[in-house]
Amino acid sequence: MPQRRLPMPASASASSTAPAAGSTIHLPRTSESEQLLRIRHSMSHVMAMAVQKLFPRAQVTIGPWTETGFYYDFDSPEPFTEADLKAIRKEMIRIINRKLPLERIEVSRAEAEARIKAQNEPYKLEILAGITEPITLYTLGEDWWDLCAGPHVAHTGELNPQAFELESVAGAYWRGDEKNAQLQRIYGTAWETAEQLAEHQRRKQEALRRDHRRLGVDLDLFSIEDEAGAGLVFWHPRGARMRLLIEDFWRQAHFAAGYELLYTPHVADISLWQTSGHLDFYSESMFGPMQVDERQFQLKPMNCPFHVLTYASRLRSYRELPIRWAELGTVYRYERPGVMHGLMRVRGFTQDDAHVFCLPDQITAEILRILDLTEEILSAFDFRSYEINLSTRPEKSIGEDAVWELATAGLVEALERKGWAYTIDEGGGAFYGPKIDLKIEDAIGRMWQCSTIQLDFNLPERFELEYVAADGSRQRPIMIHRAIFGSLERFFGIMTENYAGDFPFWLAPEQVRLLPVTDEVRPFAEEMLGQLSAAGIRASVDHSGDRLGKLIRTGEQMKIPVLAVIGAREAETASVSLRSRRDGDLGSRPVAALLESAQRANRDRAPALELAGRVEVGA
């Protein structure tokens, strides 16, 4: 068994020292560094002062630090543009160079109110009303101050004018509520040293290099077509090939884990969504209904009602439980214009959805099985570091106390038995049941929530699901929803960014590309292609007629794991000269050796070919 499938404990927290490919500079997060916190806090004040100097009509609101910098929200009659950032930045440098002191002053509520009123800053007044004593403000030089709890640097001389940058302007709502005034937010980043700033920018570049939208075009994996509409994904042959491999692996793992697979319709009579309750609490995320004959149909935003109907299609016995049904179900959800994002946020996507119907005393065992399967599937894509969250009963919820307690205890016990660290989000569960969410960490330290396990006391109730218990009575089963990838599209995007497009051998859409050096060897290349294809290896011959250097360049740009150079020497000896994307030139091997190792790699879902010792062929 390959090492990557061994069980590994989940890490309880995100690591900020994430592997930043080739870098040794540590970038502390704000929450890890008192000095950075001061710097960023003060930077936002400096920025606000600069903005008010350049835009006197701009009113200040709030300006907190973030993990990599800071922002400040303004209410300004004139819109800020990216070009304005340059001027603001220059003004900030001027302020920094004046080495202005930042002084903490504790004031009475009345004095704070008087000072704010003198400046006509209505947002500050609102903030004041919401805070408790002691009320503090920080001055910045003689003319500027802001209501703030601190802490700050002693004077702006402690701020490094070479270690900050203003990054973007964005809209934001006062207090985060879209019913409130629209404010303008300026984001900045600030560090102790110019080197840290450079490293931060290098990481941003790295994220850009890994962007799945970029790679989707470059590697010809998928596209989103204007003509068809936003948020609808077209899987190109290469992307579709990968998706099929992912799905095949997923199906295999599910059958092995005791699941059966379902196929259910994409639309259904709208009454189904009335029964399920989605029409009441989910309709704003649903596509509108469509009229068919005398009935109204609804495109599905979720698969669960279909699985529930399948359950209810006949009488169930307690002996049948647990029932585990999974489906790669494509759902459509209405997303507001402006929120779509590559594969990460779309309007049509496929969930790897499953529902487990079980007895109350089976909860723990079923959750544990799901955790095991989740780990097996995620680690196959090299996601081995998790952050787990358990969400408990919210105030507004349905169901009996005893059921909630039993279910929550079941989730806790499963996590304990799995040995996974987790945090508890008290009251963060859905109204219909507690849940476990799992985030995965990618190669550059970002966390992504994909998997979710939710208990549901609502749907079995609404659809009056039953089973016949041992004593002949009718009982209600427990229902568990779970998804591991969450959305196949989104997972594909995350995975693409995680690998930066350098997919492991088993997953690569094109595994081996044969590069004929001259026209004379094309027939041999074709013959070899036949052998590779017959052995289930995804291969092609590059017939562009370019010179070898170009063929290799093109192959490398397409991130093909194995390039096989075929010249006269190779054709004579039935061999290939292999070049691996990961390990470079591997030297010559008999064709049979390539076949054998590629087949083995596919079978083992290996990241790369493993070849026996180099064989010298030819002259």
Added chain:
RNA sequence: GCCGGUGUAGCUCAGCGGUAGAGCAACUGAUUCGUAAUCAGUAGGUCGUCGGUUCAAGUCCGACCAUCGGCUCCA
């Protein structure tokens, strides 16, 4: 949906009132070549869409669509 940016050939971009340009890719020809770009030629765009201003609009204005960075929301 909201704020700001962007939309010119398949891709990356230049042109910013006066009859559309480059590099790469594609195609054709020559070259038959040994580990990240051989040379030459050809073709390709109603400049996102619709409307307006103007003698004249990729170029100015408006609306819409898409997209990028955010907000809100979320798989």
